[in-house]
Amino acid sequence: MKKEFNIIANFLEKNSKVLDVGCGDGELMKYINENITKDIRGLEISKSNVQKCIEKGLTVIEGDAEKDLKQFPESSFDYVVLSQTLQAFLDPENVISELLRVGKKAIVTIPNFGYWKVRIHLLLQGTMPITKNLPNEWYNTPNLHMCTIKDFVNFCNKKNIKINSSNLSYKNLFSQLGIFLIEK
């Protein structure tokens, strides 16, 4: 199991109500469903991933987070999870505000563009960095809005979003991934 799942799961309270936005093939949901809470559902844009979730017996809604979060009422979930998809949205700022409207708290993870290997890659090779978390070329990457951990922290400060907890104490240079528990 991904280490990331473990950290996210630890943020969640037992038996809380959770929405996994961009739940993919449902691996994280399955883990949470088995260990933390049965009251979890996912929103996923890819049809084949939706099928994989159904096979796992998970509740999933086919839909687009940029359009379909609207239908959920305010504070209808205790936690909304967004795992490594923020950078792929057209309007991440709006997605974050929707996450914090729909969920009392949100857990957001981002691939960190400030990771030292990424910095070195750009510095020495002069080409767009390719790493384990950022495996695509510039011309086929789904990532539209890359940011660093520092960028995300600055963004939260600017928007008056509270960062309750994160897996890092300013490890902008040494972490491949930033995991944040945020609330309004």
Add this chain to the structure above:
Amino acid sequence: MNNIEKVKRLIIDKPLKLDCGQTISNFPLAYETYGKLNAKKDNAILAFHALTGDQFVSGINPITNKEGWWNYAVGPGKAIDTQKYFVICANVISGCMGSYGPSNINPKTNKIFGTEFPVITINDMVNAQYHLLEFFKIEKLFSVVGGSMGGMQVLQFVSNFPDKSHTAIPIACTASHSAQNIALNELGRQSIMADHNWSNGFYEENKKSPDKGLAVARMAAHITYLSKKGLQEKFGRKLQERDDLNFSFDADFQIESYLRYQGSVFVDRFDANSYLYITRAMDYFDLTKQFDGNLSRAFEKSNTKFFIISFTSDWLYPTSENREIVIALNSIGKDVGFVEIISDKGHDSFLLDVPDFLNTIKNFLNTSYNKLNEKRI
């Protein structure tokens, strides 16, 4: 249709107040069952049929000697596995496969009802079928499932009986019949009524049924069940058993011949007045309006777990209309899953061999059933 007297019928003696204001009582509801009801009575699924369906879901329909309408989905080892589940299906009232309908005798006049049969709604259909739960002494169904008009009945059932089914699967349907839906149904009705033999609905007296009108209604409707792409791929401009155009109004094209055939076989198994009544029931269906414009309120009291399914090429009940039901459920925090299945087969996809669709139903039912049993332990 000589075997019609052999169908199973439940006589509902309790008076049923219809939406039109009339009350009916002592009326027959024809039904069929598949599989076995287990000792705990927790494995029952009520399936609702669409416009031209009937109670014979699976296997061979003993009246028509053709395959049941949902033979791909229902049966031993299939998506709705009758080795595991007990499937009940009733012919809707106003139908023509043994349930109370316009070809029955009007007790007041001792003549065939014809168009004096009361106008039926989806709500009336569902209320009549609810008696099957009492008949089989089922406290709570495991699931209610149906496509098209069957899906509308699923929605109405959960709304009317919020604690009577653990799960619900409305497929390729809508909460409110659109102007386009009504227009297409009206086209079919007008075609029947334009047939001289229809005789204002009292054709049974003349022993001449409006077969031509009903066949045209079926042909028109059949086109709406398919997608443009599906039609093009299957028929294109292929000619019917000829090398060149005939310069006449024969069925030169395969698509013409196919539609004529569909029309002609339909009149052998379906009653023209039933077609009028059932299409009317669909047109009158507006669950949103029943709840003052707020569809969410239809499901407020229910804890039924929903799974909604639509198809990419279905233009009759498109994904957007199915999604509205999802939105209504989500907006009040109900448990709902949703998927749009990729298929070129149009609205008819739910009746056909579409593996992703059948797997979706199978997985949803089986995992939901297992979860229910986990909870009890």
